[in-house]
Amino acid sequence: MYAALADTDLGRVIGDDDGTGDRRVDGVDDAELLALYRSLVLLRTYDERSVVYHSQGRIGTYAIFWNHEAIQAGAVHALRDDDWIFPSYRESAIGLLRGMPPTTILQWWRGHPSGWWNPADWNLGSIAVPIATQVPHAAGLAWGKKLRGEDSCALVFFGDGATSEGAFHEGINLAAVMNAPLVLMCNNNQWAISTPIAAQTRARALADKAVGYGIPGVRVDGLDVLAVHEATRDAVDRARAGGGPTLIEALHYRAAPHGTADDPRAYVDSARVAEERGRECVGRYERYLRRAGLLDDALVAEIKDAALQAMREGITAAEAEAPADPELLFANAYVGPPGNMRNG
Amino acid sequence: MAYEFKLPDLGEGLTEGEIGRWLVAEGDVIAEDDLLVEIQTDKTTVEIPSPFAGLVTKIFVAEGDVVPVGTVLVAIAGANDAAGPESSSAPVPLTPASAAAPVIAAPAAAGARVRATPLVRRLAAELQVDLSGVVGTGPNGQIVERDLHSHAAAQVPGEGRREKVRGVRRAIADHLTKAHHEVPAVTFVEECDFSGVDVRSIVPLTLKAVAESLREYPELNARLEGDEIVYLDRYDFGVAVQTPEGLLVPVIRDCNERSLEDLDAELRRLAESARAGTLKPEELRNSTFTVTSAGKLGGLLVTPLVNYPEVGILGIHRIGERPVVRDGEIVVRSVGNISLTFDHRVVDGARAAAFCLDVIDRLQRSAA
Numbered sequence: 001m002y003a004a005l006a007d008t009d010l011g012r013v014i015g016d017d018d019g020t021g022d023r024r025v026d027g028v029d030d031a032e033l034l035a036l037y038r039s040l041v042l043l044r045t046y047d048e049r050s051v052v053y054h055s056q057g058r059i060g061t062y063a064i065f066w067n068h069e070a071i072q073a074g075a076v077h078a079l080r081d082d083d084w085i086f087p088s089y090r091e092s093a094i095g096l097l098r099g100m101p102p103t104t105i106l107q108w109w110r111g112h113p114s115g116w117w118n119p120a121d122w123n124l125g126s127i128a129v130p131i132a133t134q135v136p137h138a139a140g141l142a143w144g145k146k147l148r149g150e151d152s153c154a155l156v157f158f159g160d161g162a163t164s165e166g167a168f169h170e171g172i173n174l175a176a177v178m179n180a181p182l183v184l185m186c187n188n189n190q191w192a193i194s195t196p197i198a199a200q201t202r203a204r205a206l207a208d209k210a211v212g213y214g215i216p217g218v219r220v221d222g223l224d225v226l227a228v229h230e231a232t233r234d235a236v237d238r239a240r241a242g243g244g245p246t247l248i249e250a251l252h253y254r255a256a257p258h259g260t261a262d263d264p265r266a267y268v269d270s271a272r273v274a275e276e277r278g279r280e281c282v283g284r285y286e287r288y289l290r291r292a293g294l295l296d297d298a299l300v301a302e303i304k305d306a307a308l309q310a311m312r313e314g315i316t317a318a319e320a321e322a323p324a325d326p327e328l329l330f331a332n333a334y335v336g337p338p339g340n341m342r343n344g
Numbered sequence: 345m346a347y348e349f350k351l352p353d354l355g356e357g358l359t360e361g362e363i364g365r366w367l368v369a370e371g372d373v374i375a376e377d378d379l380l381v382e383i384q385t386d387k388t389t390v391e392i393p394s395p396f397a398g399l400v401t402k403i404f405v406a407e408g409d410v411v412p413v414g415t416v417l418v419a420i421a422g423a424n425d426a427a428g429p430e431s432s433s434a435p436v437p438l439t440p441a442s443a444a445a446p447v448i449a450a451p452a453a454a455g456a457r458v459r460a461t462p463l464v465r466r467l468a469a470e471l472q473v474d475l476s477g478v479v480g481t482g483p484n485g486q487i488v489e490r491d492l493h494s495h496a497a498a499q500v501p502g503e504g505r506r507e508k509v510r511g512v513r514r515a516i517a518d519h520l521t522k523a524h525h526e527v528p529a530v531t532f533v534e535e536c537d538f539s540g541v542d543v544r545s546i547v548p549l550t551l552k553a554v555a556e557s558l559r560e561y562p563e564l565n566a567r568l569e570g571d572e573i574v575y576l577d578r579y580d581f582g583v584a585v586q587t588p589e590g591l592l593v594p595v596i597r598d599c600n601e602r603s604l605e606d607l608d609a610e611l612r613r614l615a616e617s618a619r620a621g622t623l624k625p626e627e628l629r630n631s632t633f634t635v636t637s638a639g640k641l642g643g644l645l646v647t648p649l650v651n652y653p654e655v656g657i658l659g660i661h662r663i664g665e666r667p668v669v670r671d672g673e674i675v676v677r678s679v680g681n682i683s684l685t686f687d688h689r690v691v692d693g694a695r696a697a698a699f700c701l702d703v704i705d706r707l708q709r710s711a712a
Contacts (some may be wrong), residue, residue, distance in 0.1 A: 052377065056395045057352020261356035 010219055010251060013226035014221050014288045016159050022288060025230045030172035030294055032077070035246055037289055038303055039073035040282045045307035046093045046102060053315060054260045059109040063089040066256035067223065068187060070281035073097060074228030075155055075185050075248075084145075086125040086138040087154040090187060094157070098122050102314025109270075112324050131192075132162035135171030135184070142180035142245070145195065153181035153239040155232070161192025167292050172247065176213040181239035183232060184247045187222065189254035194267045207249035212304050223281040226288075252276065347422040353413050354390050361385050362410045362510075363417070372400045374420070381417060398422040408510040412479070452460060459486040467491050469494050473543045512590040523652035531647045533683040536704045538663050540711030543678070547583065547637055548607035550660055553706035554635060555579045555600040560697040563691050565632050567653040573690055582631035582651055583611060585618040586638070592618045593651060595631040635660070648685050655690045658703065659683040682707075 013022030047066050053059045064315060065072070068090060076085060076097045087094045089325035093105050100122060108115030108127065119125050124143075128134035138156035143153050162168050163186060175182040185208050190197040203209060210217025218235070220227040228250050235246035255276040257264050264273075351361055364382035368374055377393045402419040404544040405411055458475045460468070464487055468475050471492060478495045480487035507516055541549065558565040562575045579600040582593040594614035599607065616621045634651040637660035648657045664679030670677070 052393050055352065055354065055390055055392045057350065057394065060353070061356040259356075260354070 010221040011227045012224050014224045019291050025226050040069045041303050042307045043069040044094050044282050049311045061261050063259045064256045065090050070225035071187050071222050071228050071250040074225040075232045078232035082152040084123045084141050084154040086134040088128050088157050091157045092127050103317040106314050106318040132165035132167040135168050139171040139175035142182035143178045144248045151240045155183040157185050160188040172213050175245040176215045179244040179331050182245040183235040186249045188249050188251045191254045193258045210247040217247045219249045224254035225285050345692050348416045349418050351413050351415045354385050358385055360412050363405050365409050369398050514595055516590050523649045526683045527650045528688045529650050529685050530688045531683050531685040532680050532700050533669050538678040548604050551599045551607050553703045557702040564656040566655050568690055576632045578632050582634035584636040585615050587619050594627050621706045645681050657684040
């Protein structure tokens with residue numbers, strides 16, 4: 001059974017809270033360590049404010065990514081700007097790490113057309129709501145990079161549930177066969193909405209699925225931003241050097257509802273959630289940086305204030321935009337709209 | 345500047361919500377993000393933080409009211425522009441009032457401007473409808489013709505006194521409707537000879553007997569989920585308790601591992617909490633089987649409803665001295681009926697009867 005798996009085989013860089021086991025990642029300097037922290041705080045702030053905005057009716061239903069920030073920031077910081085990112089809805093705010101304004105993403109969740117971007121402007125695919133459909137997109141893009149002789153790569157995010165989908169198989173298999181420069185980042189939070197991982201797979205670990213595709217599979221602690229970063233960097237290096245795709249499984253346990261329309265108390269193990277919240281990834285990294293002498297109260301406050309200010313400006317700007325014209329729903333759907341669309 | 349806060353869609357396409365509890369009062373000065381109100385939806389309870397800073401001037405909707413999404417809940421005035429960029433502009437509502445949203449109760453705010461076209465105003469005059477009491481479902485809360493008709497229909501005087509179903513009564517109503525719709529229930533009943541049994545401890549004795557019998561009849565300590573029967577290895581029994589607010593079913597955990605004294609003590613504690621209204625939500629959840637006993641009001645027989653999603657409920661009915669035949673003689677014994685109401689989808693009559701008889705046998709053998 002999956003539950004019997006010890007987490008001793010998880011890659012980790014951040015040690016326990018007394019500092020036991022702390023490491024440095026080669027080639028990651030102090031400035032980069034702090035940049036990672038800023039990204040974590042920005043994502044956390046975006047997520048927490050979005051839940052508030054939803055409850056105030058200012059954005060629509062929202063997929064919460066609380067405590068998934070280490071996976072998102074750790075992975076993206078290992079990329080160059082010319083590398084492509086393919087997010088699922090869980091990584092809706094990943095554009096922030098490329099400098100996209102919060103307004104754009106807030107508008108996406110408000111169902112406003114200005115929430116859509118041209119993927120080529122940001123090297124960032126659109127947010128995939130259907131499960132795993134972005135995996136073949138990413139495989140195709142990565143293969144294209146190889147065919148053009150460019151050394152950039154693609155990284156695709158998906159969840160544990162996606163690994164049961166046909167599109168996942170097609171995408172990972174094609175990327176492997178074509179030796180495409182692709183990093184497959186599986187955010188294994190052990191819940192596909194209310195389906196637990198044990199009802200999802202008999203595999204010992206999702207990373208083990210890599211074996212069947214003939215590519216490397218790596219398993220890391222999903223709450224350890226540096227472990228995710230290190231594993232992604234190794235995978236990116238391999239991809240650029242012509243070594244093909246890597247499957248990374250970032251393991252944690254979903255400690256927040258699936259989304260704002262979900263009440264997980266009906267199915268989740270609350271004791272496990274409490275334990276997981278106690279190890280939440282932003283605080284854990286903050287304590288690591290304090291132990292390393294890189295962070296103090298003043299800097300923490302400054303970084304958090306800046307993130308909050310960005311969100312306040314973001315929601316204000318989003319609400320200042322003119323509401324979308326409902327006609328847009330139909331504008332580009334038909335050359336000649338059928339008669340019944342004109343009724344009512 | 346004054347702001348009106350409207351009930352947002354707190355899920356994915358919700359049309360209404362119940363005002364659980366107000367966390368502010370009229371006259372309170374609040375900061376942005378202070379918690380305003382607790383809203384109960386079909387799925388969960390959500391505390392809503394205020395998007396505005398300022399003075400709470402008016403609360404429009406009472407606790408317990410069920411109102412459509414888009415209803416103005418509260419007005420907040422005096423938020424000054426220095427309060428921060430987030431509160432300097434009124435949010436553009438995301439949720440247009442839906443034509444499909446049932447109009448239950450939400451008169452327009454007192455003194456609020458009524459939005460309606462001249463045509464609608466004329467029609468309102470003809471129908472003798474006061475527009476200030478009508479909920480608008482058109483653009484920006486405008487009152488449209490259909491609102492007048494639904495309002496007029498709702499105003500037809502009915503018979504008798506009307507009282508909103510809320511709180512515990514509402515939860516009971518929802519729960520029993522579900523139980524009654526989903527469970528094809530059958531009741532088996534048989535006599536039990538309680539002579540020599542300490543009837544003051546009848547509920548703990550029964551809980552113990554039921555726990556023992558369920559080991560042999562696991563399909564009654566179960567629930568039906570989709571196309572699967574889930575056999576539970578917990579013996580957590582609900583016990584029906586009548587309170588002034590209505591019937592509550594607190595749960596005694598691990599009945600299989602407790603002594604009679606322990607069962608008795610826990611039963612008393614839960615019954616007192618139930619009557620005092622201090623039960624915690626978790627003390628009311630996740631029972632695996634239920635026992636009900638109404639003492640003198642237990643009747644010769646009642647037909648309890650299965651406590652959904654459980655499979656069975658065992659009833660203890662009125663125990664009294666009755667003439668019965670023993671060894672060819674008419675004798676007076678202490679007798680009462682024991683019933684088992686069960687979900688026939690999961691259990692057949694013969695097995696259910698055997699279980700009930702097994703419980704009766706254990707009770708009779710407990711006689712001093």
